[in-house]
C-alpha cells in the first residue's frame with residue numbers, strides 16, 4: 359500500500375498532531391503515523407501536568423525577555439535563533455491551542471509560570487500516574503478530531519521503520535503495522551516520535567551506563583526511531599546526554615505508587631545528598647534537573663537524601679504532591695531517628711562519615727564557606743539549611759527521567775540539519791526529538807509542551823511556505 363501526501367507527521371503526540379493539524383489549516387493534506395494501536399495511546403503528551411511555560415516563566419512574558427531566559431537557563435547552550443523562535447511563538451502557540459478548543463486555567467499560587475494550565479486539573483494531586491479525563495488527555499482528543507474533520511488521517515498501529523531518502527532529500531517514510539508495510543511519499547516529513555527515553559540502548563549510548571536504575575517517569579513510547587534514522591541519513595545530533603529529570607524515591611523503581619510524584623530534590627537542596635560512603639558527591643543546590651542528571655551517571659545511581667525535622671516540615675511540603683506526607687503514604691522508605699548514628703545504621707551508611715558530612719554542611723553555612731565544601735555547594739537557587747534538631751531522616755533516592763532533551767539539530771524553521779549546518783530537504787523535527795533548545799552543562803529545562811506545539815506549528819508553516 360502507498361500514500362502520497364503533502365505532510366506526514368511521525369508520532370501522534372502533541373508535536374505530531376499539531377504539525378498535521380496546522381498543515382491542514384494551511385491547505386495541505388496531511389496524515390499522522392502513530393506506532394501505538396490503541397485510540398487512547400500513551401505518550402508523554404497524554405500523561406502530563408499540562409503546564410505551558412517557557413523556562414518557568416509565563417508564555418505571555420515579553421518575547422525578548424523569554425529568549426534571554428532560555429539562553430540563560432541553558433547557560434548559553436540554546437542558540438539565539440532557536441531561543442527566539444520558541445520565545446516569539448510561545449503565546450501564539452497557546453492561543454492556537456485555545457482556538458482548537460483547549461481550555462486553560464491557572465494553578466494557585468501561579469508563581470509566575472502556572473497561569474496557562476490545561477483544564478480539567480487533577481494530574482498533580484496524586485502520587486500515581488492518573489491521566490484519564492485531565493487536560494492533556496482532552497487536548498489530544500480535540501486535535502485528533504480536528505485532523506479527521508478537516509480530511510486528514512491518523513494511521514494507528516503504524517510504526518515508521520525507514521526514511522525514504524533520494525538525492526539527499528527526504529521523500530517520505532516506510533511504516534510497518536498489522537496489515538503489513540506501507541510506503542508514504544510526502545513533500546514534508548515531520549519527525550515527532552518523542553525522543554529516546556524508552557530505548558535502553560540509546561540511553562546507554564548517550565546518557566548513562568545503567569539505564570535500569572533510571573526510573574522512567576513517563577511512558578516508554580519514545581524509542582528514538584526518528585533520531586536514529588535521521589542520524590543515518592546524515593543529521594546532526596546535539597545535547598544528547600541531557601534529560602528532563604527529577605529526584606524520586608528509589609522505591610519508585612519497583613513501586614508504581616511513587617511515580618510521577620513526589621520529588622525529593624527540594625529536600626536534597628535543603629539538606630544533603632550522600633553516596634553509600636555517606637559523602638556528598640554533587641552540588642544539591644543546582645536543583646532537580648541538574649542533580650538527577652548527575653545522579654544518573656554516578657556509580658549505581660542510588661543514593662540517600664538526608665535532612666532534619668525542620669526541612670521535612672518546610673521543603674518537604676513544597677511543590678506538587680510533596681513528600682510530606684505522600685512519600686510514606688505511597689509506600690516509600692523513610693528512615694527516622696533521634697540521632698545521626700542511629701539514622702546511619704538504619705540507612706546502611708557509615709556512622710562517622712555521616713556525622714562528618716552533616717557537620718561540614720552546618721559549618722559551611724555558619725561560616726559562609728559553602729564554596730569550600732567538597733564538592734562546592736551553591737546557594738543562589740536553593741538555600742541550604744543547617745541541621746538543627748531531631749528527628750533526622752534519610753530516604754533512598756534515584757534519578758527519574760521524564761524525557762530526553764537532546765536530539766536532532768534543527769534551524770528556526772524546524773528543518774533538520776546535517777553536520778555541516780545545511781538542512782536535509784523536506785525533513786523536519788518537532789517536540790522531544792529536537793535538540794539544541796534545552797539541556798547544556800546546567801541541564802536547563804525550558805518546557806516540553808511549549809517546545810512540542812511551537813515546533814509542530816513551525817514545521818507545518820515552513821513546509822507550507824515551500
Ligand SMILES: Cc1cc2nc3c(=O)[nH]c(=O)nc-3n(C[C@H](O)[C@H](O)[C@H](O)COP(=O)(O)OP(=O)(O)OC[C@H]3O[C@@H](n4cnc5c(N)ncnc54)[C@H](O)[C@@H]3O)c2cc1C
Nearest residue numbers: 369371372373393403406407409518552576789790806807
Ligand atoms: C509525567 C509527565 C509530566 C509532564 N508535565 C509537563 C508539564 O506540565 N509541562 C511541560 O511543558 N511538559 C511536561 N511534560 C513533558 C511533555 O509532556 C512532553 O515534552 C511532550 O508531550 C512531548 O511531546 P511529543 O509530541 O514530542 O512526544 P510524545 O508525546 O512522546 O509523542 C510521541 C508519539 O510518537 C509515537 N511514536 C514513537 N515511535 C514512533 C514511530 N517509529 N512511528 C510512529 N509513531 C511513533 C509514540 O507512540 C508517541 O505517541 C511532562 C511529561 C511527563 C511524562
